[in-house]
Amino acid sequence: MLLNTFAGLTPGVFYGIIGILLTLMAQLTRTVNFSQMGVGMFGGYVGMTMIQKLKIDMWLAALVGLVIAAVLSGIIGWIIATWLPNAQIATRSAVTVAALLLIVATSSVLFGANHSNFKPLLQNNVAEFNVGDVKLFVSQNFVVLLVLALVILIGSSLLLKRTMFGVRLRAISDRQAAAELIGVNVKVLNVGVWVVSGALISITISFMPASISNDYISFSLLVIAGSAAALVGAFKNPWLALLGGVLIGVLQGFVSALPALAAYKEWVTFILILVFLLWNQRKEVWDVAR
Amino acid sequence: MSLVLNDVTVSRGVGPVISNVTLEVKPGQITTLVGPNGAGKTSLIESIAGVIIPSSGSVVMNDVDITKFSKRKRSRAGLAIVEQGRMIFPSLTVRENLQLTARTKSDFDEAMALFPELEKRMNNNTVLLSGGEQQMVVLARAFASKPKYLLLDEMSLGLAPVVFMRLLPVIEGIAKSGVGVLLVEQFAHLALGIAEDAMVVTSGRVSYHGSPKKLTSDAELMRKSYMGE
Ligand SMILES: Nc1ncnc2c1ncn2[C@@H]1O[C@H](COP(=O)(O)OP(=O)(O)OP(=O)(O)O)[C@@H](O)[C@H]1O
Numbered sequence: 001m002l003l004n005t006f007a008g009l010t011p012g013v014f015y016g017i018i019g020i021l022l023t024l025m026a027q028l029t030r031t032v033n034f035s036q037m038g039v040g041m042f043g044g045y046v047g048m049t050m051i052q053k054l055k056i057d058m059w060l061a062a063l064v065g066l067v068i069a070a071v072l073s074g075i076i077g078w079i080i081a082t083w084l085p086n087a088q089i090a091t092r093s094a095v096t097v098a099a100l101l102l103i104v105a106t107s108s109v110l111f112g113a114n115h116s117n118f119k120p121l122l123q124n125n126v127a128e129f130n131v132g133d134v135k136l137f138v139s140q141n142f143v144v145l146l147v148l149a150l151v152i153l154i155g156s157s158l159l160l161k162r163t164m165f166g167v168r169l170r171a172i173s174d175r176q177a178a179a180e181l182i183g184v185n186v187k188v189l190n191v192g193v194w195v196v197s198g199a200l201i202s203i204t205i206s207f208m209p210a211s212i213s214n215d216y217i218s219f220s221l222l223v224i225a226g227s228a229a230a231l232v233g234a235f236k237n238p239w240l241a242l243l244g245g246v247l248i249g250v251l252q253g254f255v256s257a258l259p260a261l262a263a264y265k266e267w268v269t270f271i272l273i274l275v276f277l278l279w280n281q282r283k284e285v286w287d288v289a290r
Numbered sequence: 291m292s293l294v295l296n297d298v299t300v301s302r303g304v305g306p307v308i309s310n311v312t313l314e315v316k317p318g319q320i321t322t323l324v325g326p327n328g329a330g331k332t333s334l335i336e337s338i339a340g341v342i343i344p345s346s347g348s349v350v351m352n353d354v355d356i357t358k359f360s361k362r363k364r365s366r367a368g369l370a371i372v373e374q375g376r377m378i379f380p381s382l383t384v385r386e387n388l389q390l391t392a393r394t395k396s397d398f399d400e401a402m403a404l405f406p407e408l409e410k411r412m413n414n415n416t417v418l419l420s421g422g423e424q425q426m427v428v429l430a431r432a433f434a435s436k437p438k439y440l441l442l443d444e445m446s447l448g449l450a451p452v453v454f455m456r457l458l459p460v461i462e463g464i465a466k467s468g469v470g471v472l473l474v475e476q477f478a479h480l481a482l483g484i485a486e487d488a489m490v491v492t493s494g495r496v497s498y499h500g501s502p503k504k505l506t507s508d509a510e511l512m513r514k515s516y517m518g519e
């Protein structure tokens with residue numbers, strides 16, 4: 001049980017990063033990006049296909065995947081910024097659902113038969129230790145993902161607070177129309193955020209723990225677990241999103257260790273979403289009552 | 291050299307809200323535009339700023355036709371607008387609000403010097419400021435971009451008259467520095483008092499254009515203009 005729970009940390013941080021990126025995207029581009037994992041998956045699968053067909057190096061394939069994900073994400077961002085610049089967040093997010101469906105449909109044509117499991121770039125352990133008579137492993141993936149999460153969290157916070165680039169992004173997030181009127185290049189900045197987000201998710205995926213099922217549909221739907229993580233921070237606080245991700249991962253690990261519950265592992269995400277929605281609802285009711 | 295609206299018509303939803311309006315804002319001068327609620331004052335300003343594109347007519351700035359320019363391009367060409375309703379960026383500090391438009395340190399300092407009382411609030415989030423202070427930030431931010439023309443839409447809205455009176459000499463000073471100012475206001479008398487040129491707009495049409503003094507000193511003329519007679 002301890003083993004499984006501990007092993008849940010790596011997928012947890014992975015979900016956390018998805019949640020962090022979703023949170024930042026929601027803040028900076030007013031869009032819940034449901035296409036996020038689809039975009040990363042597509043890049044990853046193209047890279048993987050190239051490894052198989054062209055025998056290219058794994059790291060080169062990861063780079064190809066990154067470029068594809070960044071460009072694809074940029075295109076979705078550009079479409080939203082061009083045609084729905086002032087639309088509500090729900091409408092903008094709906095576009096990303098459409099994009100997700102399109103990506104999944106295209107993938108079934110391109111990679112249909114190819115369900116060979118996606119492999120992380122690093123597969124060794126950096127440390128192992130004993131707790132009682134249970135042997136626990138710390139994988140390279142875990143270390144890289146954790147560092148990546150912290151780099152994104154601290155980096156984005158510094159960027160937003162300390163650079164003019166960040167000040168402009170925050171101005172857009174506050175009042176897009178007013179930012180445009182004072183000459184901020186809203187569209188370029190918006191698309192830039194999408195491109196960076198695509199690149200970051202692709203890097204994250206390159207270190208995706210092997211324990212996560214990753215045929216192209218499950219892969220794309222990991223965005224749900226990421227959304228649950230982001231929900232913990234109310235799509236506002238990226239640190240809480242990381243915490244939420246870890247919570248999901250660890251709970252899933254714990255549940256999978258119980259023979260009676262193991263089959264319900266995937267329900268953890270759903271239940272967590274439900275709990276947080278109800279929790280928020282309760283607060284709102286309370287606010288109104290006050 | 292001036293900012294000119296030539297025979298501009300603006301349509302919105304049901305129909306024209308501005309019909310065949312022609313006006314000119316000269317550098318270094320204040321043109322005050324007044325009119326009742328819903329007369330089309332904001333629509334007029336928005337058609338100059340590029341928020342809405344006129345269905346006919348043209349907007350010309352210093353001999354350049356900017357009718358088809360994007361908002362951003364207009365701003366780069368030297369147009370600054372203070373929208374109706376205190377358009378601060380609430381999560382930005384006072385300093386950051388000004389940094390958004392100031393191209394140089396001296397532009398920033400000059401804008402800051404308009405309102406020395408903002409100095410001690412420099413690192414506060416603007417959402418924490420009073421309405422009057424927020425309006426100062428918005429005006430300073432517009433001035434920091436070193437505009438050639440400045441459009442001000444009902445800065446007085448929701449402010450006590452004394453607070454608005456604090457803004458007026460600053461607006462005068464900005465005009466004296468060579469900026470052409472279009473001042474849209476409900477506080478007709480105060481705003482007309484600092485103007486070189488006056489216009490009254492009613493139901494999307496110009497019902498008076500001429501001396502501000504004549505308008506303020508003749509109550510019957512003012513009433514008739516507001517009624518569109
Ligand atoms: N976004 C919009 N869509 C449709 N009609 C609009 C829109 N904005 C304003 N209008 C209409 O255009 C007309 C002019 O409105 P506008 O806001 O320009 O008037 P105003 O003179 O600025 O009024 P106020 O003094 O209340 O600010 C009004 O009849 C208004 O209902």
Ligand SMILES: [Mg+2]
Nearest residue numbers: 331332374444
């Ligand atoms: Mg108005």
